[in-house]
Amino acid sequence: MGNWDRFVETFFNAKVMAKYWPDILSGLFVTIELAALIVVTGLIAGLALALLRSLGIRPLNWLIVFVVDLFRALPPLVIIVLIYFGLPSVDLVPSGFVSTWISLALVLMAFAEEIFWAGITAVPRGQWEAARSTGLSFGQTLLGVVLPQALRITIPPLTNRTIAITKGTALGSVVAVSEILGQASSAVSNSYNPSPLTLGAAAYLVLFLPVVVLGRWIETRFAWKR
Amino acid sequence: MTPPAATPIVRATAIHKHFGALHVLKGVDLEVAERELVFVIGPSGSGKSTLLRCLNRLEEPSSGSVVVDGIDLLDPRTDINHARQRIGMVFQSFNLYPHMTALGNVTLALRKVAGRGRAEADAIGQAALARVGLADRAGHMPAQLSGGQQQRVAIARAIALEPRVMLFDEPTSALDPELVGSVLQVMRELRESGMTMVVVSHEMGFARAAADRVLFMDEGMIVEAGPPAQIFAAPAQERTRAFISQIKHH
């Protein structure tokens, strides 16, 4: 058997692939579900924290900055493992899925908060003053005048960060989440052949390549066009 | 010139403002009668903007009182957002909302603060834009407008709320010289329609033509006040004289 044949046999083994592609497909759906939950909850929580921070309540802001820095500093895998193996000691037993979801949502929340906050503070003071001078309240000004401008500048960095963190769903395989990588790994150990990993990589590409392209489009679409 | 009405629209008394250790306003008294145009001049940093911003509480005075149209702005029970509808403000840097059309800029507070429905707000907004000569620019974004047009939209945004007094903080200072005239023209028409106005500006020609009173501020105090002819031609104070000759020759 030549090198090429061995390579194909190892990574593109048709028999193994035929057997395990349904597993990889179900892994793809788990990854999609997990990613969607992380994106929605992480972004909402990050936006909520940034809006809270704009109220300018000192002790609250210290707390927010502390939490944000914490989750930006810790490696996501460490957070996942802490929640999965640590919470049961306080009688909460999150599944691997929930542990991964919470962990990555917290990480996304932290980075999103910083990005939203940077966007809010980048809006010139004059915008606040003009709106307030016409009688708009703080909340109306924040939501109706400042936030729409802030969102525009935050969308490109937010898109990139969201993609990066969502790819971390693969870490769920460490705590027995049957997402793409988890399914691929167990298929590899069952079949003694790495071809399922090839399928897994293909599944990630199918999922994330359109998202990356979409992100690129959003980036050009929202580039500050005043 | 209009004779002063019985109760002034603006009555600011003994206004002091500190920024930390910096004492920016040192006991300023200002009364503006209905339909009066008060023109404020003074060197940069003398506290003109701060004074103006105290009149709608964008800046909180450290002490003193500000009563506008009978409303005590510094009373904690005052609904400041309600009161501010009666006090229009125009800024040096226009401060239009860049993500909204000209009409959107004008109607935002009409809808959110004055509680008008969209159709009604749009009609009022269109009328305000027409008053500043921009009826045909309603659908334009601020970036598509010249500086002079942007400032006129900002004036429309303020007058659409039918304020009792308008505050102008150097409304033409950020404009190219050829665009200044259109804004001053709108201000003149506003003045002729009977609007009470406080204008911080260096446009002495406008002051001569339209101001009832000129105040000269320096170092946080009103040094001198009088009719434009007197302040510009024969100021009583040496500091005023020095300032006038400086802006005349620059």
Ligand SMILES: Nc1ncnc2c1ncn2[C@@H]1O[C@H](COP(=O)(O)OP(=O)(O)O)[C@@H](O)[C@H]1O
């Ligand atoms: N928010 C602020 N914080 C600290 N200092 C300020 C602030 N606003 C204005 N000042 C200071 O107050 C002084 C008067 O400013 P300002 O009222 O803008 O003067 P003018 O409009 O006459 O140029 C200046 O020394 C300025 O630096």
Ligand SMILES: [Mg+2]
């Ligand atoms: Mg100023």
